[in-house]
Amino acid sequence: MPLTVAIIGNPNTGKSTLFNALTGLQARVGNFPGVTVEKKIGRIKGTAEPIDLVDLPGTYSLSPRSLDEMVSVNVLLGRQTDVGKVDAVVCILDASNLERNFYLACQVLDLGLPTVIVLNMFDVATTRGAKIDISALSRKLGVQVVATSAHRKEGLDALKSAIAAAVPNGPGPRPHPFPEAFYAECHQLASKLAELGRSDAPSFLVERALLDVGGYLETEWLAGSDVAERWKTALIEARARLKEAGCRVPAVEAKARYAWAKQTLADVATAPAARAETLSDRVDRVLTHRFAGLLIFAVLMVVVFQAIFSWAQPLMDLCGAGQSAVSGFVASLISPGTLRSLLTDGVVAGVGGVLVFLPQIGMLFLFIALLEDCGYLARAAFLMDKVMSKFGLNGKSFVPLMTSHACAIPGIMATRVIEDRNARLATILVAPLMSCSARLPVYTLFISLFVSDAPLLGLRGARQGLTLFAMYALGIIAAALVAAVLRKTIFHGETPPFVMELPAYKWPSPWIVASRVWDRMMAFVTRAGTLIFAAAIVVWAGSFFPGDHSQEFEKQRFVEQTDVAQADPLKHRAMLEEALAKLNGRIAAQASANELERAEWQQKLAITEGGLAELNAALKPLDDARAEVNHLRASLVEQSFLGHLGHLIEPVVKPLGWDWKIGVGTLLSFPARELVVTNLGIIYGLGQDVDESNQQLWSAIREAKWPDGRPVYGVPVALSIMVFFSLCAQCAATLMTIRRETNSWRWPIVTFSYMTLLAYFAALVTYQVAIRL
Amino acid sequence: MENIVPLELMAAGEVGLVVQVNGSPDVVHRLAEMGLREQVRIMMVQPGRPCIVAVGDHRLSLRMDDEAEILVALTVTP
Numbered sequence: 001m002p003l004t005v006a007i008i009g010n011p012n013t014g015k016s017t018l019f020n021a022l023t024g025l026q027a028r029v030g031n032f033p034g035v036t037v038e039k040k041i042g043r044i045k046g047t048a049e050p051i052d053l054v055d056l057p058g059t060y061s062l063s064p065r066s067l068d069e070m071v072s073v074n075v076l077l078g079r080q081t082d083v084g085k086v087d088a089v090v091c092i093l094d095a096s097n098l099e100r101n102f103y104l105a106c107q108v109l110d111l112g113l114p115t116v117i118v119l120n121m122f123d124v125a126t127t128r129g130a131k132i133d134i135s136a137l138s139r140k141l142g143v144q145v146v147a148t149s150a151h152r153k154e155g156l157d158a159l160k161s162a163i164a165a166a167v168p169n170g171p172g173p174r175p176h177p178f179p180e181a182f183y184a185e186c187h188q189l190a191s192k193l194a195e196l197g198r199s200d201a202p203s204f205l206v207e208r209a210l211l212d213v214g215g216y217l218e219t220e221w222l223a224g225s226d227v228a229e230r231w232k233t234a235l236i237e238a239r240a241r242l243k244e245a246g247c248r249v250p251a252v253e254a255k256a257r258y259a260w261a262k263q264t265l266a267d268v269a270t271a272p273a274a275r276a277e278t279l280s281d282r283v284d285r286v287l288t289h290r291f292a293g294l295l296i297f298a299v300l301m302v303v304v305f306q307a308i309f310s311w312a313q314p315l316m317d318l319c320g321a322g323q324s325a326v327s328g329f330v331a332s333l334i335s336p337g338t339l340r341s342l343l344t345d346g347v348v349a350g351v352g353g354v355l356v357f358l359p360q361i362g363m364l365f366l367f368i369a370l371l372e373d374c375g376y377l378a379r380a381a382f383l384m385d386k387v388m389s390k391f392g393l394n395g396k397s398f399v400p401l402m403t404s405h406a407c408a409i410p411g412i413m414a415t416r417v418i419e420d421r422n423a424r425l426a427t428i429l430v431a432p433l434m435s436c437s438a439r440l441p442v443y444t445l446f447i448s449l450f451v452s453d454a455p456l457l458g459l460r461g462a463r464q465g466l467t468l469f470a471m472y473a474l475g476i477i478a479a480a481l482v483a484a485v486l487r488k489t490i491f492h493g494e495t496p497p498f499v500m501e502l503p504a505y506k507w508p509s510p511w512i513v514a515s516r517v518w519d520r521m522m523a524f525v526t527r528a529g530t531l532i533f534a535a536a537i538v539v540w541a542g543s544f545f546p547g548d549h550s551q552e553f554e555k556q557r558f559v560e561q562t563d564v565a566q567a568d569p570l571k572h573r574a575m576l577e578e579a580l581a582k583l584n585g586r587i588a589a590q591a592s593a594n595e596l597e598r599a600e601w602q603q604k605l606a607i608t609e610g611g612l613a614e615l616n617a618a619l620k621p622l623d624d625a626r627a628e629v630n631h632l633r634a635s636l637v638e639q640s641f642l643g644h645l646g647h648l649i650e651p652v653v654k655p656l657g658w659d660w661k662i663g664v665g666t667l668l669s670f671p672a673r674e675l676v677v678t679n680l681g682i683i684y685g686l687g688q689d690v691d692e693s694n695q696q697l698w699s700a701i702r703e704a705k706w707p708d709g710r711p712v713y714g715v716p717v718a719l720s721i722m723v724f725f726s727l728c729a730q731c732a733a734t735l736m737t738i739r740r741e742t743n744s745w746r747w748p749i750v751t752f753s754y755m756t757l758l759a760y761f762a763a764l765v766t767y768q769v770a771i772r773l
Numbered sequence: 774m775e776n777i778v779p780l781e782l783m784a785a786g787e788v789g790l791v792v793q794v795n796g797s798p799d800v801v802h803r804l805a806e807m808g809l810r811e812q813v814r815i816m817m818v819q820p821g822r823p824c825i826v827a828v829g830d831h832r833l834s835l836r837m838d839d840e841a842e843i844l845v846a847l848t849v850t851p
Contacts, residue, residue, distance in 0.1 A: 060806040065799065097830050100808040213798040250798050254805030274829050281818060281832070288819060382834045385823050389836060395823070419803075497800050498823050498836040501807065 002043070002050035004084055005163055006076055008108060009092030010101055011058035012503040014120045016512050018092060018150040019055050022160070039083075047160055053090075054083055062107040063208060064216040065419070076111055077202055088114040088166040090159075095125035095132065095147065098269055102261035103254075106175050111204055114166040115143045118159060122147040128272035136268040142172035151509070177260035178207075178252065181245045185238045186210060192234045196227040210238055211253050280375075280504040287379050297383050301402070304367050315359030323348060323355070336556035338549065346540030347533065355525070360437055362521050364406040368399070368414075369516040373508035378500060385498050391480045392487025394418070394498040397427040401479065404434035405472075408734045410520060412741055420496035426486045428741060429751050430479040432734050435472045435726055438673045442725045443471050445677055449701060450718035471726050478727055478758065539668055539675075543643070547636035555629045562622045573615045580608050642668060656724070656760070657717040657767040659706065666724070671732045673725055716770035724763035729755035780826070780835070780843040783817035789845035790814055796841030804843075809833060815845065 009015045023042025040055040056072045064070040071080065078085040091108045093101035098119070109115055119125070119132065126132075138145040144162045148155030176183075190206050193199070209217035218235055222228045239249045265271075287293050327344045334340040371377045377399060385395030396418045404411030411431045418424040435443075451464045487493065563570065583605055587598075616623070637643050646664030653663035661680070669676035680701065704712040729735065735748040742748075777792060791813050794801050804810065808828045819825040823836035837843070 060803075063802065063806070100829065100831070103806060103808075212802075250802045251805075253802070254810050258805075258810065271829075274827075281827075284818070284825070284832075288825065290821070378834075382823060382825070385834070385836060389822075394836070395834075494838045494840075497796070497838045497841055498834065499800075499803060499807065499809075500834050502825065502832040502834055504832075 002052045003087045003167060004052050004054060005044075005088045005090060005166075006054045006056055006086045007090040007092060008056045008062075008072065008076070008104070009058060009118075009120075010060055010094065010104060011501060013058070013092050013094040013101070014150045015055070015058055015092050017509060018118070018120060018148065019053065020511055020515065021150050021153055021156055023053055041083075044160060044163070047164055049164060051163060054086070059104070061104055062111075063212045065212065065214075070216045070220075073205075073208070076108075076113065077204065086113065088116065088163065090116045090118055090163060092118040092120050095119040095122045096128060096130060096272055098132070098265055098271065099258070099261050102264065103257050106177060106257045106260055109141070109143070109172060109175050110207070112171050112174055114169060114171050116159070116162045116166050117141065117143060117145045119145065119147045120150055123149040123152065123154065125272060128275075129270075130272040131270040133268045137264075140264055140268060144169070175257075175260050175264075177256040179245075179247055179256070181242060181247055182210075182252065185242055189234060189238055193231070196222065196231060197225075198222070209235060210242075211250050213239070213250055278504065280502075283505055284379065284502070287376070288382055293379070293383055297380055307363065307367070311363060319355060319358065336553040336560070338544070341544060341549075342537070342540060345544075346537050358521060358525065360406055361410065362517055364403065365410065365517045365520040366513070368403065369513040370508050373506075373512055373516075375503045375505045378502045381500060382502065389495050389498070391484045392491075392495050393423055393427060393483055394420070394496055396498070396500065397423065400427055400431055401434060404431040404436060407436050407438070408432040408434065408731065409737045412734065412737050413523075415741070420493075422487070422491035422493045423496050425742065425747065426483050426491045428738055428747065429486060429754075430483045432729055432731065432751060432755060433475045433479040433482065433727060435475040436673075436731075438731065439471070439725055441674045441677050443468055443722055446718040446722050450713065450715050467722075471722055474723065474726050474762075478762075482754070482758070539642075539671060542645075543637050543640045543668060545640060547639045549636060552629055552632040552636060555625050555632065559622065559625050559629060562625070566619060566622060569615055569619060573612065573619065576608055576612045576615065580605070580612065583608065637664075655767070656720045656763045657714075657771070658720070659704070659712050661704075662712075662717075662721065666721075666728075666730070669730050671730075673728070673730045676725065676730075716767050719770055720763040720767035723766045724759045726759075727755060727762055728759035776847045776849070777844055778847060780817075780824070780837075780845055781820070781822075783820060783845060783847070785817055785820055787847060788814060788816045789847040791843060792846050793842075793844040795843075796837065800838070800841050807831070807833060809835075809843070814848075 007015065007019060019040070019042065022044050024045045042053050042055075044051045044053050054075060056075060059069070059072065062073055062076075064073050074080040075083050076086055076089060089108055089111065091105050093105060105117060117138075119134070122132075132147075134145050134147055144166060146155060146159045146162045148159055150156075186203065186206050189210060190201065190203065193201050193206065205217060205221075208215070209221065212218065218232060222231045242249055242252070287296060327348045330343050330348065331340060334343070368377070371380070380402075381395035381398050383395075384398035388394055388397050397415070399417070400411045400414040402411075403414050408431050411434070412428050415424050415427045415431070418427060447464050447467050451467050454463070487495070583601060587601055587605070590597075638646075642664055645667065646660040649663050649667065650660040653660070653666075658666075665676050665680045701713055702711075706712055729752045735752055738748040738751055739745055778789075783789065791809065791811050794804060794809070794811060796804075808831060809815070809826070813828060816827040817824065818827050818832060823834045826833050826835055
């Protein structure tokens with residue numbers, strides 16, 4: 001059995017660097033069950049006995065105010081079953097700021113575990129004039145103290161042997177910082193707890209329950225049981241008695257622990273003189289300036305988004321090509337039939353459709369990790385707090401919402417930094433309104449079809465660009481309004497105070513950045529992959545059954561066999577078609593050419609057209625069969641479960657200007673928005689490998705008619721579809737992520753309901769207004 | 774004579790000693806954990822809402838809510 005050692009420390013003390021240096025980047029990353037806290041465990045390299053290191057989130061204290069913060073405490077107390085008993089704890093401190101860091105160290109020592117205190121960034125502290133007598137400090141604390149400079153890999157061996165020695169050495173003495181009256185109350189509360197049926201509570205938890213007013217241990221610990229009220233009353237009474245005795249809770253904790261810190265550090269450590277103005281401060285004078293700072297921030301964001309879209313594109317194309325190759329490979333192995341349809345139309349199309357976004361996700365997280373590790377992200381949150389606080393959110397909501405423009409899944413995962421529960425839930429609920437990359441195919445298709453590219457103010461394509469911008473703006477405006485409404489109603493509460501540390505700027509560490517990007521990409525693949533896989537199969541089955549596909553498969557087999565047999569004529573036809581298009585282009589471009597040239601071209605044209613007509617006649621059975629396959633597919637979809645559903649919902653979508661096909665295409669895109677492009681292709685009787693640039697889908701959509709002959713599509717319908725997709729919650733992966741992150745089905749249901757209603761009514765208003773203009 | 778002002782009224786570069794932190798117990802507790810507590814010297818780096826305050830080596834950005842208030846005794850600079 002390996003030893004289990006937990007590592008804890010304040011944010012920005014170099015904990016990640018130390019963890020990576022000790023474990024050599026071979027950590028298993030996952031989640032603690034039921035909460036959003038990341039579980040990172042790695043084996044320490046080069047020790048005689050195997051030792052597993054558990055990374056706990058950076059924190060200023062061990063006061064569990066939420067379920068998430070309770071996890072760290074549970075791990076340390078050995079109450080987290082999936083980690084098991086913790087044999088020792090490593091508490092990492094910033095050697096330049098011992099007094100403040102000792103607050104957490106004092107709490108850690110109170111746990112009564114074998115402890116190693118690490119004074120990290122020791123080189124920086126000594127350069128700045130700090131004087132620390134390590135052995136004297138170690139004697140005073142009764143535990144081992146080790147000085148390290150993790151970024152230079154200094155002191156790691158001493159730390160490893162200290163960790164190995166910590167368990168046999170046993171725990172050090174507890175600090176005992178509080179007045180006796182406090183401990184007397186704790187003793188009473190412990191017996192009260194035993195009376196209420198909790199005789200196993202560690203003294204650390206009893207102390208925390210008394211200290212943390214409104215904390216997790218007060219509100220949730222015994223929640224659900226009939227003794228919850230009696231427990232709360234006992235705590236309130238105990239605090240009242242302590243107040244009488246001049247020991248106010250929770251103020252007593254800061255007073256007692258900082259007094260202990262001062263007393264412990266006296267004679268053994270001299271802090272370096274506080275720097276009056278650091279380089280970081282000078283940089284901040286520009287980067288957090290109310291005008292210059294915002295301007296730089298805006299430029300930076302434009303660059304980041306541009307980079308995400310344009311740099312990720314070649315990689316995405318590669319992924320798309322890989323997907324087609326896999327599809328083709330499967331098709332070459334299995335003849336047309338249910339199994340092949342399941343594999344290519346269901347699994348490869350569904351799962352591949354999501355994996356295509358992996359380069360964008362990786363690129364986005366690369367930027368976020370770089371900006372975070374160098375310290376800029378905290379400044380961005382600072383700048384955005386001014387705007388966010390007007391809508392009841394705070395600066396910490398900014399990063400999740402920015403991230404959501406690429407994909408709401410990592411965006412929702414990023415809300416973990418928001419402590420205030422109501423502000424966090426409000427952020428989670430509005431994050432999917434941001435126009436994510438999956439909306440782009442939908443926007444691109446309908447804008448290129450229905451928005452004119454005629455010049456506006458002399459700029460060609462300006463109308464199309466503006467429409468696209470309007471779609472993004474619509475999401476942001478809707479999110480701001482919804483957040484404001486949520487914060488006034490179900491998440492009622494004051495705009496939470498905003499307290500955040502601005503770490504000193506530093507050069508980003510390539511290892512930390514790389515490991516963060518890698519972890520995020522893997523999490524995305526596994527999470528989205530499993531769900532999309534299941535959803536794709538369900539949607540495929542819904543649109544495949546109960547029709548009889550034998551005729552379709554037979555025709556398909558004929559098409560594929562003929563494709564092989566007639567490969568040469570087909571190739572020839574493609575060449576002729578290309579030549580014809582070129583010729584026509586040349587004739588159109590050079591109307592002023594002389595008589596002789598024109599006659600020559602006409603002659604060439606006639607020959608090409610003749611050849612083509614001959615080939616077309618020869619290939620007619622093949623073309624007919626292909627058309628029939630498409631027709632069969634479309635009618636089978638109409639008769640499928642989802643087709644029936646489509647007709648059922650037609651009255652609902654008609655006021656939006658939609659026919660049943662758009663309705664069911666939208667419905668079928670429940671797993672992921674971009675599926676609507678593929679779905680419309682299937683439903684309009686085309687082959688299944690249709691993407692938004694496919695000419696056939698364009699013309700089929702333009703020519704689609706209602707039964708009475710009016711065209712289905714026009715600008716109003718296109719706008720109504722785009723508005724709907726901008727606001728709707730058609731993304732099962734996002735909803736599953738919300739479930740995971742909130743640990744409840746309630747919030748994904750709420751998100752789906754409000755977004756669908758919002759999307760529906762916004763699309764309704766858009767259509768009804770647009771047809772009257 | 775001591776000149777005690779709320780944090781919001783400190784000008785950039787002014788230094789003072791925190792004499793009182795008021796507000797909900799939770800907020801006060803959190804601030805203390807981050808080092809912002811009574812009897813600590815602070816310097817206003819950038820006033821505003823939110824503002825940036827230097828507490829020792831650390832830079833904290835802060836926006837208090839209506840009930841929270843930090844009172845600071847300004848150090849008179851000669």
